[in-house]
Amino acid sequence: MWTTLLLSLLxxxxxxxxxxxxxxxxxxxxxPIWFGPMDSSSDWHAMAEQDGRIHLFRVDRSGKASAxxxxxxxxxxxxxxxxxxxxxxxxxxxxxxxxxxxxxxxxVAGDKLGRxxxxxxxxxxxxxxxxxxxxVILEVEQPWRNHNGGELHFGPDGxxxxxxxxxxxxxxxxxxxxxxxxxxxxxxxxxxNVPEDSEETYRIPEDNPFVDTEGARGEIWAxxxxxxxxxxxxxxxxxxxxxxxxxxxxxxxxxxxxxGNYGWPLREGTHPFRxxxxxxxxxxxxxxxxxxxxxxxxITGGFVYxxxxxxxxxxxxxxxxxxxxxxxxxxxxxxxxxxxxALIGNCPSPASFGIDQRGELYIASFDGRLxxxxxx
Numbered sequence: 001m002w003t004t005l006l007l008s009l010l011x012x013x014x015x016x017x018x019x020x021x022x023x024x025x026x027x028x029x030x031x032p033i034w035f036g037p038m039d040s041s042s043d044w045h046a047m048a049e050q051d052g053r054i055h056l057f058r059v060d061r062s063g064k065a066s067a068x069x070x071x072x073x074x075x076x077x078x079x080x081x082x083x084x085x086x087x088x089x090x091x092x093x094x095x096x097x098x099x100x101x102x103x104x105x106x107x108v109a110g111d112k113l114g115r116x117x118x119x120x121x122x123x124x125x126x127x128x129x130x131x132x133x134x135x136v137i138l139e140v141e142q143p144w145r146n147h148n149g150g151e152l153h154f155g156p157d158g159x160x161x162x163x164x165x166x167x168x169x170x171x172x173x174x175x176x177x178x179x180x181x182x183x184x185x186x187x188x189x190x191x192x193n194v195p196e197d198s199e200e201t202y203r204i205p206e207d208n209p210f211v212d213t214e215g216a217r218g219e220i221w222a223x224x225x226x227x228x229x230x231x232x233x234x235x236x237x238x239x240x241x242x243x244x245x246x247x248x249x250x251x252x253x254x255x256x257x258x259x260g261n262y263g264w265p266l267r268e269g270t271h272p273f274r275x276x277x278x279x280x281x282x283x284x285x286x287x288x289x290x291x292x293x294x295x296x297x298x299i300t301g302g303f304v305y306x307x308x309x310x311x312x313x314x315x316x317x318x319x320x321x322x323x324x325x326x327x328x329x330x331x332x333x334x335x336x337x338x339x340x341x342a343l344i345g346n347c348p349s350p351a352s353f354g355i356d357q358r359g360e361l362y363i364a365s366f367d368g369r370l371x372x373x374x375x376x
Contacts, residue, residue, distance in 0.1 A: 082145025144168025296321025
């Protein structure tokens with residue numbers, strides 16, 4: 001273990017990286033799970049709690065925040081029966097300032113059901129929500145109350161991407177991840193840019209990889225994932241990066257491509273798991289990084305850093321482990337070989353990464369606080 005740790009430290013960027021509480025003037029939150037800007041031209045940011053509340057505050061250039069204000073409260077509609085259930089995804093439309101649309105992925109109270117909904121901010125004040133504006137875009141039945149995935153992001157192409165876990169329990173008992181007839185164990189891609197008065201809630205893009213595959217769900221962008229927990233798009237290259245939570249031995253980082261098969265449950269990381277299962281189409285794509293149980297038990301995917309304040313991290317993908325709190329980085333320009341993560345720091349219970357309007361990095365921790373990654 002100590003040899004591995006030493007090698008990670010030796011491989012780490014040379015500049016010291018410091019991790020500190022971001023907004024000490026704010027209260028301790030209830031399982032903060034998402035942080036980011038409302039749009040690219042504003043210093044207003046959102047922070048979501050897993051129980052179904054979203055708060056807003058401004059973050060100035062010095063990193064100081066204004067007092068938070070409640071933006072949306074759907075806690076009565078959100079299930080928290082399962083540890084992984086709750087409000088688990090948030091995305092503001094790229095044209096939010098014009099169309100007022102934002103999207104929430106949450107576990108539905110009383111049901112084993114994941115729901116993707118669209119809400120509208122008020123026309124006269126984008127920092128308030130028309131609570132009656134909810135439009136259900138998509139619902140997915142969940143066999144168990146874990147492995148819900150949840151992350152939402154608009155890609156550079158303007159399409160909405162969403163991660164869904166394999167359905168839960170353990171070992172993918174329903175063999176969902178390799179089965180293209182359902183959405184579990186997948187990253188999906190849909191077009192939500194439909195008119196408000198349309199009967200459609202979304203459209204399937206014609207260039208999705210399986211739209212012409214018999215028996216396949218056309219929404220699928222990639223498959224063979226166990227529980228893709230937090231993904232991002234590299235703002236420079238557009239590449240989609242995710243952390244995929246392992247079963248009992250290996251955690252992995254993947255660069256997700258159109259139609260890609262990432263191997264679960266035939267494989268866990270680069271290691272055979274249940275190779276006798278019937279695979280879906282395509283060759284299994286190797287992860288770009290992995291780590292075993294001596295380093296942690298549950299990966300939290302992060303971001304490719306393209307900010308300005310930490311030169312040593314520029315062009316590196318950061319990810320963490322929820323149990324050990326370790327934070328690593330790898331070279332985002334190396335995607336064709338297995339890398340070993342460089343250990344850069346530690347944070348208690350890192351549940352999600354975030355970025356501010358200027359591209360600087362934050363961590364949402366289940367200790368109730370937001371942390372900032374900065375140059376030491």
